[in-house]
Amino acid sequence: xxxxxxxxxLLILAGCTAVPSISGHPQAQDxxxxxxxxxxGATYSGNYTLSSCSSSNSGHFTFxxxxxxxxxxxxxxxxxxxxxxxxxxxxxxxxLTSKLHPRNRITVRLSLNHTTRNSPCNPMHEQVVFIVTGGxxxxxxxxxxxxxxxSCHDGNxxxxxxxTITF
Numbered sequence: 001x002x003x004x005x006x007x008x009x010l011l012i013l014a015g016c017t018a019v020p021s022i023s024g025h026p027q028a029q030d031x032x033x034x035x036x037x038x039x040x041g042a043t044y045s046g047n048y049t050l051s052s053c054s055s056s057n058s059g060h061f062t063f064x065x066x067x068x069x070x071x072x073x074x075x076x077x078x079x080x081x082x083x084x085x086x087x088x089x090x091x092x093x094x095x096l097t098s099k100l101h102p103r104n105r106i107t108v109r110l111s112l113n114h115t116t117r118n119s120p121c122n123p124m125h126e127q128v129v130f131i132v133t134g135g136x137x138x139x140x141x142x143x144x145x146x147x148x149x150x151s152c153h154d155g156n157x158x159x160x161x162x163x164t165i166t167f
Contacts, residue, residue: 038166044067091112108131139167
């Protein structure tokens with residue numbers, strides 16, 4: 001009987017050594033932590049202002065709202081775009097900021113090409129393109145790209161982001 005108890009104890013101890021080991025190398029751990037991201041989607045809504053471009057005046061589009069996105073969760077967005085007089089290109093920037101952890105931010109460059117009648121609120125079969133230019137907090141090394149579709153009416157907007165982000 002004592003031999004059986006000893007054998008069982010040995011099997012239990014042997015099983016404990018079968019647990020996978022965790023790498024003691026900080027480089028391997030850092031690589032696993034930094035490899036984050038993937039498909040990105042977000043929706044926001046809020047208020048906007050829009051002035052159209054003409055031959056003598058620049059166009060301006062500003063927007064500010066709240067919503068939620070992949071990886072950043074409950075967050076706010078603030079952005080603006082301008083279009084120079086005689087230009088066919090809208091460009092600007094936007095920042096997505098986590099509400100729970102405000103130090104976590106994603107910054108993007110925005111662009112919309114096509115015709116002077118085009119605007120972010122009326123893209124005429126074009127979508128606003130975003131390219132991640134950086135970030136802060138857990139998004140300090142963020143990169144990625146995608147599109148945004150705006151729906152605007154009477155000073156209120158909603159938008160839909162889709163693309164990829166790595167951080």
